[in-house]
Amino acid sequence: MKDNRVGVGIVGAGSIGIRGALNHLVLPDAQERVRIAAICDPVIGRAEAAAEKYGASAGYLTYEELLADDGVDVVTLCSPIGLHHDQGMAAIAAGKHVHFNKTMCTTLDEANDLIDAAQARGVKLVASPGVMAHPHAQRMRRAVLEERLGQLIWAMAGSSGVAAYHLNEKLRQGDDILSNIDPSWYYKRPGGGPLFDSTVYSMHYLTGIVGPAKAVTAMSGLAIPVREFRGRQIECEMDDNTFMLLDFGQAFYAVGFGTPHGVLQRGAEPYIYGTQGAILQAALGEQSLRRDDDVAPFVTPEHRALGESHVYSDLMQLVDWASGGPRPFGTAEHARHVIEIFDAAYRSSASGQTQTLQSTFEPVPLERLAALD
Numbered sequence: 001m002k003d004n005r006v007g008v009g010i011v012g013a014g015s016i017g018i019r020g021a022l023n024h025l026v027l028p029d030a031q032e033r034v035r036i037a038a039i040c041d042p043v044i045g046r047a048e049a050a051a052e053k054y055g056a057s058a059g060y061l062t063y064e065e066l067l068a069d070d071g072v073d074v075v076t077l078c079s080p081i082g083l084h085h086d087q088g089m090a091a092i093a094a095g096k097h098v099h100f101n102k103t104m105c106t107t108l109d110e111a112n113d114l115i116d117a118a119q120a121r122g123v124k125l126v127a128s129p130g131v132m133a134h135p136h137a138q139r140m141r142r143a144v145l146e147e148r149l150g151q152l153i154w155a156m157a158g159s160s161g162v163a164a165y166h167l168n169e170k171l172r173q174g175d176d177i178l179s180n181i182d183p184s185w186y187y188k189r190p191g192g193g194p195l196f197d198s199t200v201y202s203m204h205y206l207t208g209i210v211g212p213a214k215a216v217t218a219m220s221g222l223a224i225p226v227r228e229f230r231g232r233q234i235e236c237e238m239d240d241n242t243f244m245l246l247d248f249g250q251a252f253y254a255v256g257f258g259t260p261h262g263v264l265q266r267g268a269e270p271y272i273y274g275t276q277g278a279i280l281q282a283a284l285g286e287q288s289l290r291r292d293d294d295v296a297p298f299v300t301p302e303h304r305a306l307g308e309s310h311v312y313s314d315l316m317q318l319v320d321w322a323s324g325g326p327r328p329f330g331t332a333e334h335a336r337h338v339i340e341i342f343d344a345a346y347r348s349s350a351s352g353q354t355q356t357l358q359s360t361f362e363p364v365p366l367e368r369l370a371a372l373d
């Protein structure tokens with residue numbers, strides 16, 4: 001039964017479909033805005049089990065059935081990253097608004113396709129991670145714009161160790177259909193590897209704070225070719241060790257990385273060094289840029305306590321936008337630029353040549369940024 005609420009279709013009832021979408025969407029404040037219209041998953045019994053547990057109107061085995069469901073207004077893609085381009089294109093063709101769990105797709109061409117198709121069809125796209133929705137990220141950008149760091153000199157934005165994290169997620173260790181979720185795709189092509197999965201947060205922060213990059217050079221390879229999951233071997237295909245050098249112009253450079261071991265940077269927030277100051281671990285010198293009451297849009301204490309509330313925030317910003325609200329922070333254009341950086345890094349590694357970037361985006365304007373003091 002349709003009502004005035006926005007109908008959300010959850011595509012993939014795996015780790016983030018459950019932890020980032022369903023666990024949040026059943027809370028009363030979400031239910032005022034949203035109906036859980038349908039869930040789909042190709043693992044037999046998973047969508048039905050999730051639909052029953054979370055009170056969805058329908059559980060389907062195929063994505064085509066979900067797209068054909070008139071009760072679905074918005075889809076949230078919670079499937080493996082390598083599927084996102086084709087699933088996004090199909091949703092757009094069906095006239096549904098689309099929330100992409102990071103990452104939106106894996107190449108610049110795919111990102112261009114999605115943005116062009118959505119514009120032509122008049123549907124809205126939001127791409128996680130919408131990190132610039134966080135007030136501390138906005139203060140970092142304001143500090144840069146107000147030249148509190150002086151002239152920017154270099155920065156670092158990356159992640160390490162996330163491959164092992166996915167092997168050990170709790171929802172993958174059980175025996176029932178909602179807790180035996182196979183993580184193999186995180187190590188396969190296309191869509192696997194730490195850049196699309198994890199460095200994507202740091203790179204959205206960095207480019208969201210300082211603006212778009214101009215060129216990338218990189219070295220990349222597969223360091224650990226076999227992983228073990230619950231006594232079974234996973235043959236890894238995708239690079240797991242990538243180091244990038246980014247050129248932002250005016251001799252301002254950044255190191256980007258996704259690597260299986262070691263710690264270069266604490267947290268996902270980049271380190272940024274200027275002639276007169278630095279931002280490290282979201283602090284400008286001695287001044288923390290975080291506040292106790294900082295929250296992303298739509299995140300109440302109940303949502304925060306559940307974890308993965310940034311995913312819920314991005315999805316609800318799309319729901320709100322589709323209902324006449326403001327444009328969300330997680331724009332498809334920003335995601336496209338970050339995707340091009342990774343796409344270019346892999347091409348640079350393969351060719352030995354620096355890659356000039358083609359895409360750009362409008363960073364969050366000053367008037368939308370949280371105050372510094």
Ligand SMILES: NC(=O)c1ccc[n+]([C@@H]2O[C@H](COP(=O)([O-])OP(=O)(O)OC[C@H]3O[C@@H](n4cnc5c(N)ncnc54)[C@H](O)[C@@H]3O)[C@@H](O)[C@H]2O)c1
Nearest residue numbers: 011012013014015016017041043078079081101102103181
């Ligand atoms: N796990 C995390 O910590 C986390 C956090 C934030 C975002 N994400 C993002 O969420 C997305 C999914 O990641 P995950 O960890 O939940 O993966 P997962 O492997 O836990 O779950 C993916 C689910 O998608 C299903 N699926 C496979 N093919 C499908 C298809 N054609 N149509 C619909 N469903 C299909 C699988 O059966 C599985 O149930 C990725 O984009 C990932 O980057 C994951």
